[in-house]
Amino acid sequence: MPPVASSAAASAAPGEGLPPGASYGRALALLATLFFMWGFITVINNTLLPHLRAVFDLNYTQTTLIESVWFIAYFVASIPSAKLIEKIGYKMAMVTGLLIMAAGALGMMVAASIPSYGVTLVMLFVIASGITLLQVAANPYVAVVGPAETASSRLTLVQALNSAGTMLAPLFGAYLILGRSKSGTASATTVLTPAERLADAHSVILPYGLVAAVLVVLAVVIARYPLPAMGSATSRMAAEERKHHSLWSHRNLVFGIPAIFIYLIAEIGVANLFVNFVSQGDIANLTHEQAGRYLTFLWGGMMVGRFAGGAIMQRVRAETVLALAAVGAFVVMMITVFTHGPVAMWALISVGLFHSIMFPTIFTLGIKGLGPLTEEASGLLIMAIAGGALVVVQGKLADAFGLQTSFLLTAACELYIIFYALWGAKTKATD
Template sequence: MAVTPTAVSSAGGAAMHGTAGSTSYRPALTLLASLFFMWGFITVINGTLLPHLRSVFELSYFQAALIESVWFIAYFVASIPSAKLIERIGYQRSLVTGLLVMAAGALGMILAASLPSYGITLLMLFVIASGITLLQVAANPYVAVIGPSETASSRLNLVQAMNSAGTMLAPLFGAYLILGRSKGGTASAGTVLTPAERLADAQSVMLPYALVAGVLIVLAIVIARFPLPAMGAATSRLAKEERRGHSLWRHRNLVWGIPAIFIYLIAEIGVGNLFVNFVSRPDIGNMTNEQAGRYLTLLWGGMMVGRFVGSAIMQKVDAGLVLAVFSVGAFVTMAVTVVASGPVAMWALIAVGLFHSIMFPTIFTLGIKGLGPLTEEGSGLLIMAIAGGALVAVQGWLADAYGLQESFILTAICELYILFYALWGSKPVVSGAPAAR
């Protein structure tokens, strides 16, 4: 996958770091952090949007989870076209394009709400996610290689903390402006809405998405006018003859890292999407969807805290070891969620956010470690693996068939694969010998 502005070969990473002495990348990284914030914010709005749409359209758990599946299918569909677009128009214009695509999707959500239409809602969410994919394909590998490879996981965790700040604030935004302004969001569990109430509830999303679209357009204007540093020739894709003899599939850390990202997204998105429905149950939190949406803030807040803490720890401790410890913690909290009830089960599900915090950025940086001239293709494959979030529909099916609480067994199994990757799969090995570090 050719992503010229974000090609991250070892030489390219060294070149960019060396240039930092004369060119400060701090303003650029600060601006990129705002992008991490926005796509985290918009993604997690779905956590409050799903129970809302489930009420409006009278959806099953599977149909509600399908909304999130469409969102993450966009990562698989749009990743390669995004890479080609970046190669054609450049890094900065691609960032602006991604933001404008997201804004168009947000405006389309207003149209979907005015009808209301389940089909148009799915289409507009796909458009928004496609814009986010374009941003992700460029920003994640850029941050990973802007400094020394030894602290890549620490650096990406630090910037991803801004993503978590967005995810922490989004539930409050959604709970107040979506669930708090709708009949379904403030009614007790099991309340049946009239057709007029469902129509009014559908239209309650118009203001939130109008605000989101406005912020995205402003951010696009700022980035278009911002003097982002040129990445230079050292970060361009290497010629084919220079890459001859290299193979992505000889790098164990990448081969096992792709399914690790895929599987981790099933766990993270499943927890976020079913959180409100789970916590609002009479035998768990016994509260309205609006109240449960406020507790969702604690889940994502734990992810933000975990990333700040993890970033500091990984300055001194091996990233693979930290990932292993966090995956064990995630497994234990999910096991408690499955077998407990009442506040214990609720707080166990909230706590998993802390343990999920470092997983994506750490798996990503471990996955591209030692790839050298193949890093750009490896980065693209890892971004495509975010499509694993589409399989949250499987957990929705399990919830319909066996029970919502029992469906979290799938999440616990996912944590065990992350433990396997941390202890063995993440070790860079090529043809039986350690890869270049």
């Protein structure tokens, strides 16, 4: 998942929260665990979806609806999260977010015990709402826990740990969910009996119980840890000055909002349908458990790509790197659609490397030159993460035309990113 930078972070003055000479290491390490956890829990869905598809005998539309509900929570919960933070503060908001996530994980255990597709959707929405609150609350802290001059390196570090969480989650899911279920260890064509479906549903109980326990422990640790108080906002602009500026006169933002929205469709569609795709007989003919392990390479490529992209963009313009990445992603997606066997599988895996720099680069280009409107622009770009909810469109395409053909939607998304990099990201005003 892309690491979301809260617009509130722009209002925090780096280094304000701690006294001079204070040690920042422990506080930063604690905050990094939050980034790791929400990346980890989000990507568990990639192995959970093929599992639920088998347990409830879902079509691709119903399967991708699960992830759509997850991303709808980003849209629904973001504004209430900001209002809650105003009332209870950032530290208690982080604790609350973790407890909401834990409640959702416990609810997943209930949904698995029944089992119920509807209850599963509700509980995943609860978990995603908790993650939304956690992201809005945690990001500003990274900016204040340490000297101002190293704020960017701290943000890069926690984003890398977010990627580490997304890389390790498929192994956890493959072992504890797919590896302990009949549908996960059998061939893709195996038809389960009702008793086997019920047993498979119960395999979710242990992993989500472990997740709930970890989240509760983290909530207790953060509640008791003396995190620094947030400093006063330093980047707020007077209302009168804002009246002389318009968000919609900036082409890079106007086209950047749909760029984030469309990119999320591509990223989430690839990740969520990966296991089902490579399990097919004419692709890699793997069990779901085996396919889940290969998913680690997809997310690992994103982590490697972020480090490499960060270094490259110190010497090459961000727009150029973004355009090249989008072209590369388009090429490998076309290979995925029109080839078979290991070639198609590795082409789909390689798209993670090209996707790696897209979210942070689009986000940065989208707010470039916004000046006093940067906070509002950031908020709109964050809301655009809800684009991941439209992965259900790819589910419908998969049902109608076949799973492999549905990845043409991903290729089309890459074309828009190319357009944005070459023209839409220019900072010349639209008026």
